Amino acid sequence: MVLSRRAVMLAPGLGWLALLLVIPCGIIFVHSFFERGIYGGIDYVFTLENYRRAIDPLYLRIFLASVRIALTATAIALLLGYPAAYFIALQAKRRQMPLLILIMLPFWSNYLIRTYAWIVLLNREGLINRGLIDLGVIDTPLSLLYNDFAVITGLVYGYVPFMILALYSSISKLGPDLREASTDLGAGAWRTFLRITLPLTLPGIAAGCIFVFVLSIGNFVTPDLLGGKQRAMLGNLIYGQFLTARDWPFGAALAFILIAIMMLLLSAQAWLVNREREIAP
Amino acid sequence: MRADPVKTWLTAHLGLVYLFLYGPIVVLVVLSFNASGLPTAWTGFSTDWYAKLIQNEAILASVRNSLIVAFSSTAISTVIGTLLAMGLEEGRPSGALEALVTAPMIIPDIVLAIALLSFYTLLHMTLGLHSIILSHAVFNIAFVCTVVRTRFKHFDRSIIEASIDLGAGEFTTFRRVTLPVIAPGVIAAALLSFTLSIDEFIIAYFTAGAGRASTTFPMQIYSMIRFGVTPEINAAATIVMGVSFMLVFLSQRLSREVE
């Protein structure tokens, strides 16, 4: 009885993923063992060449640079998002929903248009630089665009709402007393937060960090437009192999190596969170 | 009542976060009223771009298509993803299942896009808005499931068993016991999946049918970029934002009134 109930709950989701994820991506995975055709199709000749090509310091360097940028964006998004989600969860129930909708509203416009708006703000002749010069804060324009700073700003901007949603889901689960306790002033407040609130909301932190990290590492629009394409990131690399170089086998090999590494990282992280939870009171 | 510095600080922080989120949006909306076509100079207030937009059937149709895709894939994935989360939390942890529900989030968009199009082609499936909806649900289910699961950690499952032992049916137990616990997670998950879907470009492009009937708003915008970002695009983005807000807000309000 219990088993069948679980099966009923799992079946639609697992079925969906099996049919529209495992099988289609399985086909692409198989492609990674074939040759690129001369004009960009597939030559059905078995080879490990694509994986051999992927083991190149060049791609490792791009991987590490991407991880560094994605991790920085994740950390900043967490620092920005946690207090915001916490505050929203503190509000009366009827105010929580409007506050959340207001967080999401900007992201119902369009990614590309928002990115162009950032360019208008950040460029050398842009609003921020002109504003600062008019105020006399700076004499010469700051380089705010076409560098890592701009890429990270863009990624944090794009994905902090997802961090906030995940954290909100987790934090609002705490009882009102507990939330109040760690917000009220008093000797124990900080300790309550660190010892109880934080560990209890770790699942939300983990989910939010995964969202920001995986979405950042796969992004290719932000590095292109805000980074001026001057830093190759993994998203651009894989996208470029599939579409620009029309080398599906190599693109597939790179993608599946990335997926394998991320799976390892995530299981390590899940293991840490579980261990943390067992230690926590 | 004395002012609580922690609360003051939290309020200020949330204010700054909203400022950060709305900074570019203010630019976007202001430019949509700029008489000049260039984003470099303000040359006066004008609603001409909106007038132009209203005559642009291509953009308007794409906005409608995007809303259909986002609402449908959200509805599907919220239900299926929530069930999946409940099922996963109920049994023994399984590495393989964990990997399966994480994969859609990790897999690069372009891989999923090409994989799905190749698969649909293999099945001789007719492409259209429905194929975009099916495809968007793939990643949305995973995101929904992950968010909803954060509600289950530390959840005392014996309550469910007790409820069933006491003779409450499956559905009653779900509605009275489980749902109240996971509700905020489900709402957050639905918002998340709507947001992901309405803005997704590459998977939508590859799994869309040929022609206007399945062109979504991001597809339309990306195609217009080659000939420059005119404020007409900003006007369109402003409208999408406004309409999405109204629809989400109305669906909230309506259901409150029913109660």
Add this chain to the structure above:
Amino acid sequence: MMKTLIGRALRGFSAAAIVAMPLTAIANLVSASAASAAEKIVISNWDGYMPKDLLANFTKETGIEAEMSVHATNEEIMGKVTANGGQGYDVLFVSSPFAEALHKLDLIAPIDAAKVPNLANLYAQAKELPYDPGNSFSVPYTWGTTGLCYRSDLVKTEPTSWMDLLQPSADLKGKITMLATDRWLMAAGLKALGYSVNDTNEADVAKAKELLISAKKNLLAYDDTTFYSKLVSGEASLVQAWDGWCNYGITDNKAIKFVVPKEGSDMWVDTMVVTAASEHKDAALAFINYILKADVHESVAELTLYKVPNEKAMAGLDKTLVDTYPNLGMAPADLVKQEQLRDLGKEMKLYSKTVTEITASN
């Protein structure tokens, strides 16, 4: 309290679903019924690359319905057609190397010249393009070259060479953008060194790579889409640009000029092709024939500010346009002296890795 929240949310989203689902069904039905009404072709092109009323006028004249589908890049439509064989599409607008690759992959159909009488309007040079002599599988839509687009009021000396871009004078450092699309990025380096834009000799490519990496430190950014607005705003003074796009800058600032570097450059051609999967090949050819009509093709040139390879259309072009945008007046004979980008076949791997090395360098 919690129950109201959940009830609200669930009802909200199920209401949304109930509204959305029939809408989808209706949308699909409408498109299905429209398809059965008359012969209809689907055209994939960039939005804004054809006059807005062109399709309606085509229908008026021929009775064939035409629907526009949009793509954002050559790469995307190429990827899609490779994956699904081009089903649903009849005519594609793609750049020449992509047309060449689609042809080699048997994804596009031969052009039956008898059904496109207006091919006669093309310049002689446009009928003998090296990648497709005799227009056997592609018909040119627009053509042009790549060069340097600059603010004549902001540069100290007018640029004449690729080296002015790659090894700029001190005042231009940080005020330069280059194209990042593989082939054009490489072309700048290869041409500067006197090599062919299709050179696949590893030593030559390596030299070009070194030059391009050293040039990177002087760049403001790589930019394929908005470089002309950077010129207008003054953020950049000198950019590598396609001639037609430089014209968009000139529209907003008359101090912007275009020059083809003295080492020579590439010649690009955007083409129209008919998919092999098309079930309306005659209608598709009728569409191409319609585009090639002198007045129609002229309206394309006037809208896009790109040169069109149509002698009769260019003859009718408003002379003041050529005064404002001098590169519109470039003679076809001069244009075809530039080298054409060819599909590189298996050597694409070399270019792709080289470009990755350049963009990943610090």
